[in-house]
Amino acid sequence: AGEFQMVVIGNNMGAGVKKAECIPDALKPMTVVVWNDYCPGLEKPYAALGFNRFCSRVDLKNVVPQMLGLEA
Numbered sequence: 001a002g003e004f005q006m007v008v009i010g011n012n013m014g015a016g017v018k019k020a021e022c023i024p025d026a027l028k029p030m031t032v033v034v035w036n037d038y039c040p041g042l043e044k045p046y047a048a049l050g051f052n053r054f055c056s057r058v059d060l061k062n063v064v065p066q067m068l069g070l071e072a
Contacts, residue, residue: 006067007031008060009046017045025050032063 007027009016016033023031032053033046043054055063065071 005030006064008064009033010057011035011042014045017049020046020049020051023049023051028052030067032060032067034060 009020028050031051034055034057038056
């Protein structure tokens with residue numbers, strides 16, 4: 001209990017940046033930020049905080065298994 005395997009942050013019109021600021025550095029490699037429709041460049045405020053995984057909500061079903069090492 002109390003352990004996280006991954007964190008998903010919804011951008012939600014920029015509101016996710018405040019939540020992202022609360023994520024400890026140790027969890028950032030296992031965090032993904034999602035948008036309804038992700039386009040490169042939208043991630044800049046998150047990348048500045050040290051995040052490097054970004055996708056659209058529809059792509060999350062592919063990103064989560066990859067992040068957790070569950071790909072066949």
